[in-house]
Amino acid sequence: MADTRDLPPPPAALIDGASLFLDFDGTLVELANRPDAVAVDAALGRLLAGIGAQLGGRVALVSGRSIATLDGFLASHGTALGMVGSHGAETRLAGGAIERPERPAALDAALDLFTDRLGGRDGVVIEQKPLGVGVHYRLAPEAEREAHVLVEDFARENALDVQHGKMMVELRLPGHDKGSAITALMARAPFAGHRPVFLGDDLTDEPGFAACARLGGAGILIGASRETAAGYRLPDVAAVHAFLRTAL
Template sequence: MSDGPPFLPPPPPLSERWALFLDVDGTLVPFADDPEQVYVSQRLVERLGALSAAMDGALALVSGRRVEMLDRLFSPLRLASAGLHGLQRRRAGEALGVPPDAPAALEQVRLEALDLVSAWPGALVEDKGEAMALHWRARPEAGDALRAYAARAVERLPGYQLQPGDMVVELRPHRADKGTAIAAFLAEAPFRGRQPVFVGDDLTDEYGFRAVNAQQGMGVLVGDRGGSAARYRLPDIAAVHAWLGAGA
């Protein structure tokens, strides 16, 4: 019998004394073939708003999406947020800083990738500014070709790394990750001095799990992926919503 992720315990009831960090795709909302088509319910928006107020603002979204897109998805909330896996970070109520320009080589890679995915209708190139993602959720058979292209392309991008995910691979600068973003929040009010809890599902969330573990916090894995540093588990998005709802 396996003692893998399905046998991790559920997290304890949510506490307003925590610093709560939430991944978005695969954690709060289902994945979509096109990231632009994700839907966030009004009920979830209201729930997160109530939790943030109860926690004195110590709730942040930590996502691979840009912060600007998070604001659109969760409007009218403007929660503390880290976007692009930590390359962007904004405290609640603050203006978002201007991101650095993407290198010229990334634009050439993007154009080549657009040409490549034209042979795989349904596969997508997501332009994130200084980062880029290749998606094949709608065309799983394109995965090998897109992963191989990304591995070649990153060699032409000094300071960049590959970030694999669930039917996606990203090319992004390696100067930050979800763990460094969480650590930066924890050094500031209102997060400072609270026990950190991070909820996420994907490989990119492992940085966050390790960051909260290092500060006597709790990582909560969503799903049944193996090999995680998380110490607690919720089986799916519906369970995450129920857990958050009980806290709200």
């Protein structure tokens, strides 16, 4: 991994003719204290639609959120994009059906346990996903250690994976990540045969950056400098929007 202090901003030409993959929280929209508190305005909807048209449909959101949740944020803007949800476990090409494995019963047990142990804590949000359970503690940072121990113990006992993020920890299905999802999409139309570029801000995006590098493309880290597999960096969400507008 490279040190982001040495990373330049991405050149505008990077996304010309590319297959573009975009994280959602912290990349396209500002992080919020609660996962349901983010907002997608009409300007962002138009920007995404314009980028999709400019790149011939070679645009996909790649998020830890479920595809259904992403649809809820974007549906009112009429934006038809490819989507990867649940950290790579769900995939839907634009206009297609959602492809996902079956939800294991252990996730239902985890939801009950996490809700019982932490759900009543002020500031803690338990998020149910089709193929995961997230514990958000942005408003209750003192719950960090307890949340991590609870999730990690359950994952170890039930052969599930742990995903660490910004002020959250998530239990999820093993065998998938954003890198594996991008790699799979790059073997399918309309993405195949084009340079992959992925924008993301979190540790969960690192497998996506690494996959793009292996496939001859690049990752763009959003936010503060840190060790990363990305080749470029932008400082914040506003800079992402400005960069994407250069492609129109």
